[in-house]
Amino acid sequence: MGSTKGNKNENNFTGVTNFNGPVQFAAGDINNGNLATEKNTAKYTPKPMWRSPFTLAILSWVSVIIGILGLFPVTWLIRNALNIFKGNFQLESNSSTQIDSIVFAVLVILFVLFFSLRRIAKKQIRIPLIFNYAINGYGKRITIEKINIDECPQCGGKMRYYNKPVEWIDTHYSDGRTKREVTKRIPVLECKRNHEHCYSVDPAEDKVK
DSSP, X not given: OOOOOOOTTOOOOOSOOOOOSOOOOOSSOOOOXXXXXXXXXXXXXXXXXXXXXXXXXXXXXXXHHHHHHTHHXXXXXXHHHHHHHTTOOOOSOHHHHHHHHHHHHHHHHHHHHHHHHHHHHHHTOEEEOSTTEEEEOGGGEEEEEEEEEOOOTTTOOOEEEXXXXXXXXXXXXXXXXXXXXXXXXXXXXXXXXXXXXXXXXXXXXXXOO
């Protein structure tokens, strides 16, 4: 009557227990990613290719100016929309409306671009681009870099530097289609011979003084 049932997921140890090597304890499933955990790490050397004049202050001002300019085409578009709701279908002109829409779309793209650059400069981080190029905000100034990567420390293969998807959501449809939405990417150095030879890269690796 005095005996109790223990939780089958509970780790119980009695006496002296010795472990040799890495040990993990968990009450449920353990999911370890496929990023390499060996002591050998991939090495790379960033080479500045273009030091832009865009500092954090300049990017902030440009973002504000673009945001203000974007209010004008928005006002024109809203005015035309109100005219339609009021029953006045005679717009100023089709060409004028199209120009307003194009100007607004261009300003939105520029705002997103400069706001993203401002975020990189503010956090002073390195973000992968394409073909082993990167954009770096170290020193609160935008710099374009070429990432020179050593051979894979495991097999000697060539490596690439890019944003690797590590988390995603798969949506399954009744017709058998599957749509994958990537929710998280991280910068990595990945071997072209074997994708399992993959090493994460700290985007804030450059020390801020």
